[in-house]
Amino acid sequence: MNLKHLKYFVATAESGQVSRAATALSISQSSVTSAIRGLEEDLGAELFLRSTSGMELTDAGREFLNSARDILDKLAQARRLTPRPESVAGTISIAATYTVMGYFLPFHLDRLAQLYPGLEIRLSELNRESIEEGLLSNRFDMAVLLTSNVANPDLDCTTLFRSTRRLWVANDHPFNRRGKATFEEIAQENYIMLTVDEAAHTAMRYWSLTGLSPKVRLRTSSTEAVRSMVANGEGVTILSDMVYRPWSLEGKRIGTVATDREIPTMNVGLAWRKGMVPTGPLATFHDYFRQYYLSPQGAVPA
Incomplete structure (x- = not known):
């Protein structure tokens, strides 16, 4: 048993499918399958009921899921980056739509707070039209929203990732x-x-x-x-x-x-006033997301 096995198990349990877990982890399906089989052999218990519709946790699997999550959470806490010595300080005003606020931002807000304790982010949840108006009137410095819905020529956007x-x-x-x-x-x-x-x-x-x-x-x-x-x-x-x-x-x-037909992806990203160049604390916020999603390493450098 190792940490990768636990990670693959949790991803499969949460997604309900080996293929979805493999896609989320950017690994092969065989790697996920082998890891789960290894865990089952190690524990001497069947963790999933397998069917054509996916993977359903057994009673033993549900019990083990709680332990696996606890272990991975403890590891994440231990690996948390210490604040940068050149501490960023300042306040920025960020707007976000409902879906982004509920399913995307919380993880990154926590990470930003750990990395930059001096960065204060004032959040507002609004619909796209109100956010666009707020960006153009300088009420908001930047927005995190569904860029696939933005068509205002007075805004610049960067798409961070595309959700199928x-x-x-x-x-x-x-x-x-x-x-x-x-x-x-x-x-x-x-x-x-x-x-x-x-x-x-x-x-x-x-x-x-x-x-x-x-x-x-x-x-x-x-x-x-x-x-x-x-x-x-x-x-x-x-x-x-x-x-x-x-x-x-x-x-x-x-x-x-x-x-049978291709469906457009839901795209999540950043938006700001056209021609505005992020500086200071706003540049820190902007660069964090670009480095996390768009850099070859896919993570903020230490």
């Missing part, structure tokens, strides 16, 4: 067992439409290219409501991997399925 969109279905849905669905088939299903962060507008944009329309049963701004409705078999939806979790609040499993 997939079809979400209940674990026992025929699509999940098959592993693929066509848009013609999806159009026959009840559809749960998320509306927050222009998700409905984006969905209808790519649906319109198919010549089909989703049979919308419910429109909601709650991602958890969508998750529960799908897990309960009340409908299907198409959302990004960034907001995907394999379980609903009721503990029911959610599967993801490939589609």
Whole structure:
């Protein structure tokens, strides 16, 4: 047993699929499979129930997941970088959209606080239109948002990463067992439409290219409501991997399925006033994200 094995196990447990865990970790599926088999041999217990729809934790697997997370959390704390000697000090005003605030920023805010304790970040959560207005009126220094939704020519953007969109279905849905669905088939299903962060507008944009329309049963701004409705078999939806979790609040499993047509990715990144050059504390914030996502090393240098 080693730390890589624990990391691969946790990724598989959280994603529910070896393929998704391998993609997230940028390794081969065989590496993940071998690690899990090694853990099971080491522990003398089966950690997953394997099926065509994915990997479901056994009772032993759920118990071991808590221990594995504790170990990895302790390691992360031990490896936390000490504050830079040339401490950055100052206040910046950052705006973010709902999805970014909920599913992207918390990890990085904690890391920035560890790296730069003198950097104060004043956060505002708003919709895209209000953020764009705030950037252009100098109310905000920079924004973290869905750059795939930004089309204002007076703003500059940097996309940090692209999150794949997939079809979400209940674990026992025929699509999940098959592993693929066509848009013609999806159009026959009840559809749960998320509306927050222009998700409905984006969905209808790519649906319109198919010549089909989703049979919308419910429109909601709650991602958890969508998750529960799908897990309960009340409908299907198409959302990004960034907001995907394999379980609903009721503990029911959610599967993801490939589609026959390519779906645009959900892109997350930074935006600021056109021509503005970040300096001082804002440059620190800007450079942190660029180095974390866009540098060859994929991490802020020590």
